[in-house]
Amino acid sequence: MRAASQILTESFLEVRAKLLEVAATLDRIDRSGEAGESLPPEAQEQREQIDAAIEIVLSQGADRAERLQKLFSRQYESDWRQQMDL
Amino acid sequence: MDYIDPHIHMVSRTTDDYATLARMGCVGMSEPAFWAGFDRRSVDGFRDYFHQLTDVEPKRAAQFGIQHFTWLCINAKEAENVSLSRDVIAMIPEFIECPNVLGIGEIGLNKNTKNEATVFLEHLELAIKYDQQILIHTPHLADKYQGTRMILDMLCDDSRIDPSRVLVDHVEEHTIAEVLDRGFWAGMTLYPVTKCTPDRAADMIETYGSERLLANSAGDWGPSKPTAIPDLIFEMRRRESDESLTRKVVYENPIKFFSQSKNFSFKPRDGAPKSGD
Numbered sequence: 001m002r003a004a005s006q007i008l009t010e011s012f013l014e015v016r017a018k019l020l021e022v023a024a025t026l027d028r029i030d031r032s033g034e035a036g037e038s039l040p041p042e043a044q045e046q047r048e049q050i051d052a053a054i055e056i057v058l059s060q061g062a063d064r065a066e067r068l069q070k071l072f073s074r075q076y077e078s079d080w081r082q083q084m085d086l
Numbered sequence: 087m088d089y090i091d092p093h094i095h096m097v098s099r100t101t102d103d104y105a106t107l108a109r110m111g112c113v114g115m116s117e118p119a120f121w122a123g124f125d126r127r128s129v130d131g132f133r134d135y136f137h138q139l140t141d142v143e144p145k146r147a148a149q150f151g152i153q154h155f156t157w158l159c160i161n162a163k164e165a166e167n168v169s170l171s172r173d174v175i176a177m178i179p180e181f182i183e184c185p186n187v188l189g190i191g192e193i194g195l196n197k198n199t200k201n202e203a204t205v206f207l208e209h210l211e212l213a214i215k216y217d218q219q220i221l222i223h224t225p226h227l228a229d230k231y232q233g234t235r236m237i238l239d240m241l242c243d244d245s246r247i248d249p250s251r252v253l254v255d256h257v258e259e260h261t262i263a264e265v266l267d268r269g270f271w272a273g274m275t276l277y278p279v280t281k282c283t284p285d286r287a288a289d290m291i292e293t294y295g296s297e298r299l300l301a302n303s304a305g306d307w308g309p310s311k312p313t314a315i316p317d318l319i320f321e322m323r324r325r326e327s328d329e330s331l332t333r334k335v336v337y338e339n340p341i342k343f344f345s346q347s348k349n350f351s352f353k354p355r356d357g358a359p360k361s362g363d
Contacts, residue, residue, distance in 0.1 A: 018299035
């Protein structure tokens with residue numbers, strides 16, 4: 001496996017570009033909000049999910065991708081068979 | 087590097103794509119039955135489709151030195167129509183002895199509904215009755231985690247199912263561990279929009295190792311890239327990974343998994359051993 005410093009150096013510009021895209025998208029949403037448009041409930045939920053995702057990205061641990069995936073997932077309920085009467 | 091794409095929908099690709107894949111090292115492929123971009127209206131629509139999978143595509147692939155195998159089912163997206171699904175399941179045995187048929191697939195869930203689960207369970211009965219291997223489709227995006235867990239519940243609840251003969255496809259970071267831990271094979275689908283990128287697939291190989299792990303391109307009607315496996319090979323090389331590790335994922339593992347089907351008669355291009363055993 002490559003050294004952490006090598007991965008960082010090779011990925012830096014790509015990560016920088018992706019972060020800029022996220023920042024610019026959030027700016028766009030906020031500018032629209034300043035114009036008086038409030039988010040409907042479903043969109044507000046999506047906006048909160050994005051905030052939660054950013055917190056995961058900022059957190060420590062080598063499982064950020066897995067935690068992001070679970071954040072954006074419907075919940076599993078072990079009694080699904082009973083719920084579906086199946 | 088010779089490679090096998092274990093999940094690619096060539097009915098949606100041009101002949102030029104076959105030529106490109108051959109030039110990039112593709113020597114074999116398996117094509118699960120899936121959604122055709124529209125809901126088919128009758129069992130005869132599926133009968134024609136299965137003819138395409140068992141007769142037309144193998145000939146198209148052979149023109150470029152690619153060996154073509156297939157899997158039969160009615161996919162989860164159309165399984166919401168239970169009546170049509172049952173007609174299709176009843177018709178599948180007409181094709182099950184065709185020489186390129188490896189098993190039943192890609193069966194699974196799409197929106198995780200009761201009808202989809204019902205049809206999934208009836209496909210399992212068909213596979214068990216005819217001693218067929220199984221290839222599983224797991225849902226995408228927000229439905230993937232829940233749907234994958236439901237599918238694993240149904241598979242593990244049936245003691246007649248041998249996990250080593252089942253491939254669970256479209257795994258991602260939040261589903262791969264459970265699939266492998268329960269003894270199934272896992273397939274990473276490389277896709278430009280949903281699913282997984284070559285970089286993230288390489289991450290999962292680094293994290294989980296190569297045992298029972300495959301990679302595929304899907305190559306379907308959506309914005310997919312049929313040459314995604316060469317992209318993964320390139321990414322693994324860029325990371326200076328051992329060539330034998332990459333070769334195991336993209337060539338030896340598909341052969342090892344498919345070899346459990348009596349119809350898998352793969353002939354290696356270079357006379358190399360059939361599997362990495």
